[in-house]
Amino acid sequence: MAEFDITSKTRDGMGPHGTQVGLLRVLGPAHVWALGVGIVLVGEYMGWNFAVGKGGAYAALIACWLAGILYTCVAMIDSEVTSTVAAAGGQYTQAKHIVGPLMAFNVGLYLVFAYTMLEAANAITAGYLISQVAALTGYEGELNQKPFIVLSILFLAWLNYRGVLATLTFNLVITAIAFTAIIILFLSTSGVLGGSMMQHKALFEGAAALPYGWIGVLAAMHFGLWYYLGIEGTTQAAEEVRSPARALPFGTLAGIMTLLIAATLTWYICTGLIPWEFLGDGTNGSVAPLFDAARLTGSQPLVVLLGVGTLFATLASANGCINDASRAWFSLGRDKYLPGWFGAVHPKYRTPYRSIVFLVPIALAFALGAPLDQVITFSILSGLLGYTFMPINMILFRRKWPMDSIKRGYEHPFHPLPSIVLLTLCAVTFFAVFLGYGTQLVAMIVFYIVASLWFHFWRYRFVARAAQFTMPWPRPKGY
Amino acid sequence: MxxxxxxxxxxxxxxxxxxxxxxxxxxxxxxxxxxxxxGAKVEADPAKLVSFEAMGLNATQTAQYQALGFTAPSDIPAVFARFDYAINWGALAVMIVVIIAYYALVLRFSEKEYRDVISEKFGD
Missing domain, CATH: 1.20.5 (Single alpha-helices involved in coiled-coils or other helix-helix interfaces)
Incomplete structure (x- = not known):
């Protein structure tokens, strides 16, 4: 039983974990913002435009806002649960305390694969961008992108290995530059500064706006998630922030607001300059749409700025992904859900160094061997499975520990409305993925079913039972 | 115990x-x-890939493609392929069953494991 009053207003939700060396508590709300926005902002620089391909320009905008509602629900739910279950592993640790071990194992895998695939997608884009810069600066021939992909991942893994403060301070700076680049491009092209270059009316003529009709709007939700995917990763910093109850809700909710603005501006700029067919194909057409939009302005400074912005966004995202995937893997190892060897903290740098190193070749294997849309879909599907878990988690959390039975750092309003909206939008998105990528969806879920059976019937025997429950909470209601 | x-x-x-x-x-x-x-896509008609006009693009759309460095749709035929959204109801039913079965399996086994955890942590 808890040895103190958990309803106390002076103590946050941290519990003991039995490790000899803990992660270092050095981060503030700005770092949480940088982690969340840093991971996601690359979604405006690449990937979101597949939504245009699946449904057309208006479909991508509707998807942008519907996905915005979905992620606002995610942020609200996450802020309440995480400010109470403040531990590395984020949603994994939440699931372990609220739903049960097998759900937690699955959520841990969702997190690791969503972030590792996103990291791979970032590295692919960084390699592509460098090859484009080489071509624009006069290099003749086909530049080999692979060394740049490998170098990007290795450099960022090294940075993560050396310490979280430097890692996320680096993210704060490059994320701020990448966000500013979008604002400057908007101001320069929309008519706010100088003449407008926007050609929405002419570019939306004919079938361009809604080429597939309303089913295209549904289909676009698949990649609509990419505008924001990863914002929930702020929870991974829970054990490294100085004040989880304050920093996590503040950083997460400020992050989702930043992304809603960035996503809408990005849609407005790109659809006003780039024909939808080219914009909508992120593999053979516009791999880096904001960079392509800058090219179409004919302004060299904007091309350089958005080139730098794209590169920084991919690096910030990959950096945050390494941070988050390794924390999730580390947490699985610490609880023996995976071999305990991964649960080690570096004695000097206080980072989950074995998990960081282990995930490097996996990210490389996907970055070097799979097409961008497949990698993105793999990441989105893992994220989507995680978002479907969240409303279940939230409803059970309120049921097992009603209000005032434990201290919550943040209490989200209108419960259970955000959970219901989130579950509904997740169902819509599953259907959206089915439209065009159904085989991958089924393959992915079959993977999670097999992994679940493996965990339940084999792996779970190595897990101590009561030791998993590390929060100083009272017994859940109904158990 | x-x-x-x-x-x-x-x-x-x-x-x-x-x-x-x-x-x-x-x-x-x-x-x-x-x-x-x-993505399940249908290739564009090769006869139309010869010019942007043949693809039904207007002057502004054509100008933007040219500004991007393309002279004809045949330079980038893949971007003119279209998704096929004809719904295979059997495949949709399989997907729904697989998703529901997955969550049912995970929640059922989790509940069993969770009761053991709570029982050991807080006593019977």
Whole structure:
């Protein structure tokens, strides 16, 4: 039983974990913002435009806002649960305390694969961008992108290995530059500064706006998630922030607001300059749409700025992904859900160094061997499975520990409305993925079913039972 | 009574990681190598790929393609392919069943494991 009053207003939700060396508590709300926005902002620089391909320009905008509602629900739910279950592993640790071990194992895998695939997608884009810069600066021939992909991942893994403060301070700076680049491009092209270059009316003529009709709007939700995917990763910093109850809700909710603005501006700029067919194909057409939009302005400074912005966004995202995937893997190892060897903290740098190193070749294997849309879909599907878990988690959390039975750092309003909206939008998105990528969806879920059976019937025997429950909470209601 | 997990050998730990990684790579690469991954698309009519006008694009759209460095749709035929959204109801039913079965399985086994955890943590 808890040895103190958990309803106390002076103590946050941290519990003991039995490790000899803990992660270092050095981060503030700005770092949480940088982690969340840093991971996601690359979604405006690449990937979101597949939504245009699946449904057309208006479909991508509707998807942008519907996905915005979905992620606002995610942020609200996450802020309440995480400010109470403040531990590395984020949603994994939440699931372990609220739903049960097998759900937690699955959520841990969702997190690791969503972030590792996103990291791979970032590295692919960084390699592509460098090859484009080489071509624009006069290099003749086909530049080999692979060394740049490998170098990007290795450099960022090294940075993560050396310490979280430097890692996320680096993210704060490059994320701020990448966000500013979008604002400057908007101001320069929309008519706010100088003449407008926007050609929405002419570019939306004919079938361009809604080429597939309303089913295209549904289909676009698949990649609509990419505008924001990863914002929930702020929870991974829970054990490294100085004040989880304050920093996590503040950083997460400020992050989702930043992304809603960035996503809408990005849609407005790109659809006003780039024909939808080219914009909508992120593999053979516009791999880096904001960079392509800058090219179409004919302004060299904007091309350089958005080139730098794209590169920084991919690096910030990959950096945050390494941070988050390794924390999730580390947490699985610490609880023996995976071999305990991964649960080690570096004695000097206080980072989950074995998990960081282990995930490097996996990210490389996907970055070097799979097409961008497949990698993105793999990441989105893992994220989507995680978002479907969240409303279940939230409803059970309120049921097992009603209000005032434990201290919550943040209490989200209108419960259970955000959970219901989130579950509904997740169902819509599953259907959206089915439209065009159904085989991958089924393959992915079959993977999670097999992994679940493996965990339940084999792996779970190595897990101590009561030791998993590390929060100083009272017994859940109904158990 | 408190559950005492068995000690796992290093070789067994390594084997567990290999199993998990094999499943992961299989989930992505098996559909990829079997040609089942990716968007279900219909190629554009080759006869229309000769010019932007033939594809039905207006002057502004054509000008933007030219500004991007393309002289004809045949330079980038893949971007003019279209998704096929004809719904296969059987496949949709399979997907729904698989998703529901997955969450039902996970929640059911989780509940059983969770009761053991709570029972050991707080006593019966």
């Amino acid at each position: 408190k559950y005492a997990p068995p000690k796992q050998s290093k070789l067994s730990q390594l084997f567990d990681v290999v199993i998990l990684m094999t499943m992961t790579f299989g989930a992505l690469y098996v559909p990829l190598y079997m040609g089942l991954a990716g």
